Amino acid sequence: MTTATANAVTAKAGWRTRLADNERLLWPLMLAPAILYIVLLVGFPFLLSLFYSVSDVTVGSRSMNFVGLENFHRVVASNTFWIALKNTLIFTIVSQFFVLVFANILAMALSADFRGKWLVRLLILLPWVAPISLGAIGWLWIYDSIYSVINWTGQALRILGPNDWPIWLGQPNLAMASIIVVQIWRIVPLATVILLAGLTSIPQDIHDAAAVDGAGFWRRTLQITFPLLLPITLVAVLFGIVFTFTDMIVVFLLTRGGPYDQTQVLATWAFFTGIQGGDLAGGAAVSLFLFPVLVAVAIVFLLLARRSEVT
Amino acid sequence: MATVEARHISKHFDEVRAVDGIDLLAREGEFLVLLGPSGCGKTTLMRLIAGLEQPTAGDIVIDGRVVTDLPPRARNVAMVFQSYALYPHLTVAKNISFPLRAVGMQRDAIRKKVEWAARMFGIERFLDRKPRQLSGGERQRVALARAVVREPVVFLLDEPLSNLDAKLRNSARDELKQFQRDLATTTIYVTHDQAEAMGLGDRIAVLNQGKVIQIGTPQEIYGKPMDTFVATFIGSPPMNLVEEGASYFGFRPEAFLPREVGNSDDSVGFPFRVTRVEYLGADRLVYGVLEGRTAEAHVISKMPNNIRAEIVAGERYDFVVRRREIHRFDRNSGRHIDGSGR
Known part of the structure; x- marks a missing residue:
C-alpha cells in the first residue's frame, strides 16, 4: 500500500477549475456589483444630503457655505413640518394597519386550494407590478371631482343623497383617507406575497396536529399560525413602513400635499422645498428627519424578529 | 378504549x-x-x-x-x-x-x-x-x-x-x-x-x-402468506419463489439448509449451485441457483452461524426443504393454493 501512495501523481486542475474554486478571488468579485450599486446610488446621495443639510446651497447659486444646524432650526420652526410629520405618521400607521389585516386575510385565502387560484393571485399582484403612475392616474379618475366613479355609483344605488357630492381629493379628511386607501391598495400585494411565503413554510403536519389535538379554526389561527408567522409578518410590516414613510409618489400624483398641506408628508415636502422650491439645503434637512426614524424602526423590528425566530 | x-x-x-x-x-x-x-x-x-x-x-x-x-x-x-x-x-x-x-x-x-x-x-x-x-x-x-x-x-x-x-x-x-x-x-x-x-x-x-x-x-x-406479495414483502431476505408449471412454489431462506443439517422424513432435496456467500455476523446468506430447472431459479439460504458446514462459492451442494415449509401460489393470481395457507 505504501508503495502505491509513493507512486501517486499530484492531480493538477485546469485554470478554469482553479478560478471557479478560488474563494479568495471570487467573493470580492461577486460582491463588487452590489457594493458598487449601494455606494453609487445610496451612499453617495446620502452623504451629499448630509453635506447639503449643513450648508446654504440653493439650485440657483454656485456658492456654498457652512451654516451649521441652521437649516434644521428653520425646518423645526416651520408649521408645515409639524403638519407633515403628523400626516406621515397617520399615513404610515393607518395604512399599514389595514395592509396587515387585508394581507393576512388574502394570504390565508390564497393558501387554500381552489380552482382558478393562479388567476386570483395574478390579479392581486397586479397593483404591485404595474407602474404606480399608471395606477395613480386610474385613481385620479376614480376620485375626480366631476367624474368620480364612486359618487356616480353611490348616487345610482342611492347610497349618496342627490345633493351629496364628496370631493375626494379636495376635502381635508377625505383627501387623507383617499391617499391612505391608494397606499393600502399598493402595498397589500407585497405583504400578501410575503405572508403567503411564510404560510407555506409552516409544515402541514403542524396544522394537522393542531386539528387532531382539538383546536378549531380560531385557536389554530391565533395560537399556532399567527405566532409561527410572526417573524415574517414583522418583515412585511418593516417593508411596508419603510415604503410608506419614504414614499412620495401617491401623495405627489394625487393631491400634491393639498388641500392646504393637509396631506403633506415629509417626503413630498422635502421634494417641494428642495427641488421645486430650489432650497436644496432645506430639502436635505427635511429628508434627513426621515432617517433616524427609519433606522430605529429597522433595528426594533430586526431585534423582534430574531427573538421570535423559530425552527 | x-x-x-x-x-x-x-x-x-x-x-x-x-x-x-x-x-x-x-x-x-x-x-x-x-x-x-x-x-x-x-x-x-x-x-x-x-x-x-x-x-x-x-x-x-x-x-x-x-x-x-x-x-x-x-x-x-x-x-x-x-x-x-x-x-x-x-x-x-x-x-x-x-x-x-x-x-x-x-x-x-x-x-x-x-x-x-x-x-x-x-x-x-x-x-x-x-x-x-x-x-x-x-x-x-x-x-x-x-x-x-x-x-x-x-x-x-x-x-x-x-x-x-x-x-x-x-x-x-x-x-x-x-x-x-x-x-x-x-x-x-x-x-x-x-x-x-x-x-x-x-x-x-x-x-x-x-x-x-x-x-x-x-x-x-x-x-401463511396469502399471496406472493405478502410472501416476498415480509421476511428478510424474502421468501424464495421458484416457477414450476402453472404455479410458483416458495420457501423461506431459513428453511433451505444443507442436507446434513436439515434432513428429516419429509425433506425435499434440491441440487444447489452456490454463487456467492455473505457473512453477516449472526447468519450467513448463501446465494445460488437451483440446478436442473428450465428457468434459472435464483434462491437464497439463510444459515445461522451454529451451522458449521463449509460452503464455498462455485461448488454444488445438496440442500433440502421440509415439505410443510413449502408454499404454493397460483402463477396468474399470485394467490396461495395449498391447503396450509388458508
Whole structure:
C-alpha cells in the first residue's frame, strides 16, 4: 500500500477549475456589483444630503457655505413640518394597519386550494407590478371631482343623497383617507406575497396536529399560525413602513400635499422645498428627519424578529 | 378504549386510488399495524381515520359511532406524526397541554395531567424547553406525551420511530409497546418497517395499492402468506419463489439448509449451485441457483452461524426443504393454493 501512495501523481486542475474554486478571488468579485450599486446610488446621495443639510446651497447659486444646524432650526420652526410629520405618521400607521389585516386575510385565502387560484393571485399582484403612475392616474379618475366613479355609483344605488357630492381629493379628511386607501391598495400585494411565503413554510403536519389535538379554526389561527408567522409578518410590516414613510409618489400624483398641506408628508415636502422650491439645503434637512426614524424602526423590528425566530 | 372500523372506505386523488375500498376493524385495546411499501395507502388510511382527509366513499366508525362527517377535533383521537409536528414556538409543557387547553380544562387539572404525562415518558426535566432544544428521542417522547395526555379513545401513530437512530429505535419500540399495554388504548400504527410491525403488532394488516392484502397475527402473516406479495414483502431476505408449471412454489431462506443439517422424513432435496456467500455476523446468506430447472431459479439460504458446514462459492451442494415449509401460489393470481395457507 505504501508503495502505491509513493507512486501517486499530484492531480493538477485546469485554470478554469482553479478560478471557479478560488474563494479568495471570487467573493470580492461577486460582491463588487452590489457594493458598487449601494455606494453609487445610496451612499453617495446620502452623504451629499448630509453635506447639503449643513450648508446654504440653493439650485440657483454656485456658492456654498457652512451654516451649521441652521437649516434644521428653520425646518423645526416651520408649521408645515409639524403638519407633515403628523400626516406621515397617520399615513404610515393607518395604512399599514389595514395592509396587515387585508394581507393576512388574502394570504390565508390564497393558501387554500381552489380552482382558478393562479388567476386570483395574478390579479392581486397586479397593483404591485404595474407602474404606480399608471395606477395613480386610474385613481385620479376614480376620485375626480366631476367624474368620480364612486359618487356616480353611490348616487345610482342611492347610497349618496342627490345633493351629496364628496370631493375626494379636495376635502381635508377625505383627501387623507383617499391617499391612505391608494397606499393600502399598493402595498397589500407585497405583504400578501410575503405572508403567503411564510404560510407555506409552516409544515402541514403542524396544522394537522393542531386539528387532531382539538383546536378549531380560531385557536389554530391565533395560537399556532399567527405566532409561527410572526417573524415574517414583522418583515412585511418593516417593508411596508419603510415604503410608506419614504414614499412620495401617491401623495405627489394625487393631491400634491393639498388641500392646504393637509396631506403633506415629509417626503413630498422635502421634494417641494428642495427641488421645486430650489432650497436644496432645506430639502436635505427635511429628508434627513426621515432617517433616524427609519433606522430605529429597522433595528426594533430586526431585534423582534430574531427573538421570535423559530425552527 | 374503543373499536375503530373502516367500512368499505375509498379515497381517490383524481385518478389515483390511494385507498381502494378497505374494510378493517381494530378491536378494543388492540395494537394494529398497517404495513406496506411506500405509496400503498397506509398513511392515507390513517388520515381518513383521524379525519384529516374526507373519504371518497365509505365510513369510519369509532366506538360504534359513524364519525365520517365529524372534524378531527370531535373524534377524540390522538395522532403522533412522523415529523412529531411539535409546536416550535411553545415550550414542552405548553405543547403537551395544548389538547387540554383546546377542550377548556381547568388550569389545575391541566397542570396535574401534564405532570402525569411527562412522568410517564421521563421528560419532566424538559418541560420549560422549546422543541428545538431537544434531541430526536426527546422530541418523540414529547409527541407521545401530547398524544396520551387527554386520554383519547384511539392512538394513531404514523411511523413515529423512523426518525430515530437504529439503537434508540429498539429501546423506543420496547417502551412504546409497554405503554400501550399499560394504557390498553386501541392503537393503529403505520410503518413500512416489517421488523417494527412484527415486534409491535397484535395483528398486522398488509396493504398494497390501496387494498388490504392480508390481516392477521405476525405468525400468520409470516407463516401463511396469502399471496406472493405478502410472501416476498415480509421476511428478510424474502421468501424464495421458484416457477414450476402453472404455479410458483416458495420457501423461506431459513428453511433451505444443507442436507446434513436439515434432513428429516419429509425433506425435499434440491441440487444447489452456490454463487456467492455473505457473512453477516449472526447468519450467513448463501446465494445460488437451483440446478436442473428450465428457468434459472435464483434462491437464497439463510444459515445461522451454529451451522458449521463449509460452503464455498462455485461448488454444488445438496440442500433440502421440509415439505410443510413449502408454499404454493397460483402463477396468474399470485394467490396461495395449498391447503396450509388458508
